[in-house]
Amino acid sequence: MSTTLGAPRPDQADYMLRAAAGDAGRAYKGQLVEGLDLAPGQTVLDAGCGPGTDLPALAERVGDGGAVIGVDRDPEMLARARERTSGLRAVELRDGDVHALPVGAGSVDRAKTDRVLMHVADPAAALAELHRVTRPGAVVALAEPDWDTLVVDAEDIDTSRAFTRFTTAEVVRNATIGRALPRLATAAGFRVTHVAATTPVFTDVTEADHTLGLGRNLQQAVARGHIDPTRGRAWFDALSEGPFYASFTLVTVLCTR
Structure with missing residues (x-):
């Protein structure tokens, strides 16, 4: 199978910013930020802030009297976040891992x-x-996909299903985390107050290839023996020949401390 099949792996920061800028990204991100019910003067944490996509919106809501803490372990992400938030006095960026946040106990109003x-x-x-x-009473917002729900329309439905199974089993570390959010949040001591699901829909094969990694993940599936090479190539080529459809489920959860 050709190494040029599909879009190349994108720069991770550009990928995240592009995904956030799409219709589906803007819709669920807006709901997520609104669900935090931010007020001036509050301290809000963005754990795994990436290139700072949401930091300006958070800073606008807490004002100069508030504080926005963005934490990420990737130096490149933090560099992009610094560029994006230059001049925003409320924003502080910290190098750290979500398993050991560089944040004091009970110091955050929203996360x-x-x-x-x-x-x-x-x-x-x-x-x-x-x-x-x-802090007690804090509001926490969570959003994760459930990749088991990834569907790609094709006449060869068996290869579409095999592609989803490979994505779930081999590509994404915690592929079904979306459905598990209410259970895991409750186990962590939070009280779940709202659960919602949105369905990002792709009707442009080029955008889907970029965002969902159709070509590059198919190459991995073929290389590891999950999909026949000839059948995989025919499946991918057929996706661009007619009307295209793909979608997955994104789960958002609001909870209180």
Whole structure:
């Protein structure tokens, strides 16, 4: 199978910013920030802030009298976040891991994590850290996909299903974390107050290839023996020949400390 199949792996920061800028990204991110019910003077934590996508919106709501703490362990992400928040006095960026947040116990009024827990080694430990750093009565917002719900329309439905199974089993570390959020948040000591699901829909194959990694993940599936090479190539080529559809479920949870 050609190494040029599909879009190349994108720069991670650019990927996150592009995903957030799409219609689906703007919709659920807006709901997530609104759900935090931010007020001037509060301290809010963005755990796994990435390139700082949400930091300006958080800073606007807490004002100069508040504080926004962005934590990420990736130096490149923090550098992009610094560029994005230059001049915002409320924002402070810290190098750290969500399993051991560089934040004092009981010091945060609001906290969020967005598409982070699907990548971490121990989601339960990360949620326990969020519980540690939040004050009693704090609001916490969580958002994660459930990759078991990824569907790609094709005449060869068996290959579409095999692609989803491979994505769930081999590509994403915690692929079904979305559905587990209410259970894990409760186990961490939070009280779940709201659960919602949104469905990002892709009708443009190029955008789906970029965001969902259709071509590059298919190459991995073929290389590891999950999908026949000839059948996989035919499946991918057919996706661009007619109307395209793909979607997955994104779960958002609001809870209180």
